[in-house]
Amino acid sequence: MTPLVSVVIAVFNGERFIREAIRSVLDQGHEALELIVVDDGSTDATAEALAEFSAIRAVHQDNGGQASALNHGLRLAKGDLFAFNDADDVWTPGRLAIQLEALASDPGLEAVYGHVEQFLEDDAPAAVRAGLTPERRVMPSRLHSAMLVRREAFERLGPFRTEIGIGSVVEWAARAKDALSDRVLDEIVLRRRLHGANIGVTRKAAATEDYLAIVRAAIAKRRESGN
Template identity: 45%
Template sequence: MRVSVVIAAYNAEAYIAEAIESVLGQSVPPDEVIVIDDGSTDGTRGILDRFGGRIIALTQTNSGQAIAVNQGLAMARGELIGFCDADDLWTARKLELQLALLERHDDVEAVFGKVQQFVSPDVPEEQRERLTPAVAIMPGELKQCMLIRRPALERAGPFDESLPATFFIAWLGRAKQNGLRSAHVDDIVVRRRLHLGNGGRTNTDAQNHETLLALRKAIKARRPPE
């Protein structure tokens, strides 16, 4: 089955090359990698251009990550869809392990895996403690950990563009309500980089507020019509 990978990037010049290489360097490589530059003002676009025909790169006006990811999905041609964040890393056998599980189990629609969180080497020593996670390795029901069959992705509808930071939380809740059949591989599939630009760790009030909005939308969707 053809695999498409979507990456949204905004001012990601410090990490985007390493993220893309981790996707292209898979033991079973994807068929296409689509990178949406969400109106970056740094050198992100120039780095994307260095990859040439190895990726499909598009620049849009800065509109937010959810809109960028939806734009990438509209371009994707694969029967299976994966995601990587511009500052994270796929482990080398992510696709190999997840494809094998999907091939063995026709009833599984989406497969996740473990995520390993690490403090980026470029974080100054005096800032590292506050970014250090309480748990380094854990099950990861995250967008970047997921490989999903396209019909299951589309059944739950597009990502909510009104929730730029928590759109995946809202989508996953909706997908589970619609009967998403998922499984996990017992391996680390993503290394999640923690750095000073992580909005969820440096701007927790805004993140918590948006998470609450996502949960309210999920609860409202579960209520029967009046």
């Protein structure tokens, strides 16, 4: 039986890239796929862009942040497997088939990730351009948007934490690394777009504080467990 894959995208003011993000998911060719896009209170033309796609489930909520929007989408999801995309990133062709095969071949595997290729838009700031060295262009990744995870494993670990803010997906990935049986595949599964409106650029101070708090919490947890 073909497993149903539920894909969730959270978007806020993402009219510029959301169409490409959606198409990259729909073009995977998997017959049992639902794509849920949660508009997190956008004030641009995101709603109009979503209305162009009859094959997605588009829902709107008042602005509550990425974690809130992702959790909203997951509450609506019916799939046996969960996956995600960011509103400005692109799944690579065939990515879903590769990850499905990996999970099917190992029943004990709970989540699979892959490599991520980062690429620049013309408006990417100079500091971002300088940071994208050759060794950082393609990297193994445990980003949520590079993941395919079994529903029961995700639900056991729990939802994204809304109180964290910008770093909620990073905090979830840190929990998953310690709790799930996973594998990072050699294939590139995601193209991550670097541009001037990335949250890490526009809200750099807040993002840095969130990430530091996550690192401190992870260190404290490992000390408590004796690792």
